[in-house]
Amino acid sequence: MADTDSSLVDDRRATQPEGGEAIHRPKAKSLKPLALLLPYVARHWVTVTVALIFLVAAAAVSLAIPLLLGSAADAGSAAQGNAEELLSLVDRAFLWVALAAILSGVLGAVRFYFVSRFGERIAADLRKDLYAHLLKLSPRYHSQMRSGEAVSRLTADITLIETFLGSSASLATRTLLTTIGALTMMLVVNWKLGLTLLAMLPIAVLPVMAIGRVIRTMSNRAQSRLADAGAEAAEALDAIELVQAYNREQSRLGAFTEAVEATFEAAMRRIGARSIMIVLVSVLLFGGFVGVLWLGARAVATGEMSFGDLASMVLYALYAGSGFGMLAEVYGEVMRAAGAADRAAEVLNAEPEITAPEHPVALPATVTGALEFDDVTFRYGDETVSALEHFSLSVKPGEFVALVGPSGAGKTTVFRLALRLFDVQSGRIVLDGVSAMQADPRDWRQQFAYAPQESALFTGTAAQNIGFGTDNPDEALLENAARMAEAFEFLAEKDGLATDLGQKGRSLSGGQRQRVALARALVRDAPVLLLDEATSALDSESEAAVRRAISNAAEGRTTLVIAHRLSTVRRADRIIVMEHGRIVEEGNHDQLVAKGGLYARLAELQFAEG
Ligand SMILES: Nc1ncnc2c1ncn2[C@@H]1O[C@H](COP(=O)(O)OP(=O)(O)OP(=O)(O)O)[C@@H](O)[C@H]1O
Incomplete structure (x- = not known):
């Protein structure tokens, strides 16, 4: 009742x-x-x-x-x-x-x-x-x-x-x-x-x-x-x-x-x-x-x-x-x-846009990191202007390439397409002879380690953040990655790998966050490293630490860096200068400065020694 x-x-x-x-x-x-x-x-x-x-x-x-x-x-x-x-x-x-x-x-x-x-x-x-x-x-x-x-x-x-x-x-x-x-x-x-x-x-x-x-x-x-x-x-x-x-x-x-x-x-x-x-x-x-x-x-x-x-x-x-x-x-x-x-x-x-083809082509057991953008044109959604236009770039295994260019030039888009977060409208992206569209996206992305500029960290410990990209991170691996990324020392001053990074990693400084993000990328030990360098200015000591970290990270793998620092562009084998989704200049720092074009102007304004 x-x-x-x-x-x-x-x-x-x-x-x-x-x-x-x-x-x-x-x-x-x-x-x-x-x-x-x-x-x-x-x-x-x-x-x-x-x-x-x-x-x-x-x-x-x-x-x-x-x-x-x-x-x-x-x-x-x-x-x-x-x-x-x-x-x-x-x-x-x-x-x-x-x-x-x-x-x-x-x-x-x-x-x-x-x-x-x-x-x-x-x-x-x-x-x-x-x-x-x-x-x-x-x-x-x-x-x-x-x-x-x-x-x-x-x-x-x-x-x-x-x-x-x-x-x-x-x-x-x-x-x-x-x-x-x-x-x-x-x-x-x-x-x-x-x-x-x-x-x-x-x-x-x-x-x-x-x-x-x-x-x-x-x-x-x-x-x-x-x-x-x-x-x-x-x-x-x-x-x-x-x-x-x-x-x-x-x-x-x-x-x-x-x-x-x-x-x-x-x-x-x-x-x-x-x-x-x-x-x-x-x-x-x-x-x-x-x-x-x-x-x-x-x-x-x-x-x-x-x-x-x-x-x-x-x-x-x-x-x-x-x-x-x-x-x-x-x-x-x-x-x-x-x-x-x-x-x-x-x-x-809603159907996921990026899916594996019916018969995916497997990538070689050992990927060397030869990455090629072949006449890629890409537009976001309904935008009328292309973010990348007939973009062709061939990166050799182990090469260190710096991407530079004014804001909105399409640098981040290059990374997004390499990671196959979006599919190109025309052209191809090829890694070790396999095109992105032919591969299983999970297999494809496994070949990349990515450190974004806004070093997105998760609430949790340093170990959890550094081990983010692996299923069974062992302590030695994490420690090694932290050392290579120059993150070990400042973590050791706190609680080591057990350090609580606070909500979204907010209890770290900008330079420290960047190095933890780099350690996270290194744990993957992938053949291609995509690194979006932070724009915020660091003191000279942190700058040097980040420079060493990037050099360590780039060792033995293909590296693409969206560069904002002189130390990085100087270290690069090749600098790609982009504007309006196209490559407008390419060469090394000295060659490009001597040329007196867009890069020379950017270098004067943008790349300050830390
Ligand atoms: N999600 C999106 N939707 C629509 N347009 C976008 C999107 N992301 C970027 N764009 C546009 O694509 C173009 C290239 O952007 P991208 O982020 O690749 O530039 P960038 O060179 O990395 O710039 P920055 O140095 O400022 O980060 C810009 O015109 C931008 O407005």
Whole structure:
């Protein structure tokens, strides 16, 4: 019984959006997207079947309770005046009621266990699949997705689906069963009174549903303002150093306060509507209740109905009334879950752009590192201007090549294409005779070690960061890489390889981060090293350390460096000067300076000795 009578008396579910559901995600227009969940549901059919059996059993038992109570109440008239018999009849009848109530509780608990477990299991499976797929999708896909959206799909959307499967779906089925059951039982107990009540039902239900809709709209509005406030806070806190350095605390607080106050206003409007709802529900509930009692009492008075039947009728009316209220609530949650499933499906159905060909060509067992760009032209997405235009470059095994050029010349793009993070529109990239398009991307990328300029480090220890590119990093390997990258000494001053680098490696200096990133690249021991040198100026000691680290790293492998330092371009076997996606000059430092072209101008302005 506890299942069905909670919604109108206690408005727990209805008020849930205030606290429990701090998620604002658009709803779907139909239930179709929920089909995504079918294969997952099918995978756990045993749990589903057990949950369904207990769901139906619990509903049936709870529906029997009013009937049993009614017969308990009528026990008096059945005994026909014999006091002792009367007492034992009453005792027996109430014992049945008590047993049914206990059974209903036990069945309800078992149902709750299986249904919740089912919801949690599917949410976990779905989250894993979604994340695995997100990791496979190309950078192009991710750059088109709004920042934070992928994470919301993993967290907020799956939480909505979890609530749907682990609670709303079962609540909806259960409520539907008990409501239909209660209405049927009312007709069975007394069809006349039952029909009268059924006819009056829309008068009670429709206004409640209408106000419910208003409340949901208001609550969505409040949630979206809250999301604005959250985004504002996240952005400001992420750039806390900048905010404080520019004394912008007050102005950022202002933006947050505005969003919070707007949330408050929206919440107040919703609370107002909700107050009206409470009045309406109370009036309708008690009105209906009194109405049933009144009509029932008249029927009892005229002998059309027993007192016990009246008691059953009143309880069934309560079931039905609360059932309708609950269904209106659950409807919103179901549509929201459908919206979430739609967004999850959008990710799951996106095809990864970079895939292995049907019959990939294997790279040689020992790759020498001969890398060639053969007339490569590449455009990002819908851009009209090519980032690389007829770009041809042949790098010999072991050669050290520096790429230089003004900002936006296409240097980083060369790296991205070499790593096959994007596919070229025309031309080929060839490593040791195998073209990138013919190889399995995993096999291809295994041949490269990459150290990006923004040395992206992960929260964790130095060992975890340096060992990022390998599955089983052993200590000696990591230490060796750290030594070659000139990272060992400063780490030794802290906790060695166990040093905690802080969130995203923020507890290191710029030069130190760069050297840890270089150590990470060296652990891979790949034939080609792609290194994007940091632009930030380092003190001469760090500069020297980084220079030695790069020299060590380049030893014995093909190295391409996007160079920003004179020491690096001087060390290079060849300098490639790029502008507007093309190679405009090439040679060594002295030759290019003597030429007096773009490089000479860049060298004068850009390459400062550290
Ligand atoms: N993800 C992207 N989507 C669209 N255009 C891009 C993208 N990344 C780069 N571009 C464009 O491609 C061109 C080449 O960019 P690239 O990053 O390769 O230049 P770069 O030489 O590395 O510049 P910098 O020295 O400033 O890092 C630029 O015009 C840039 O605006």
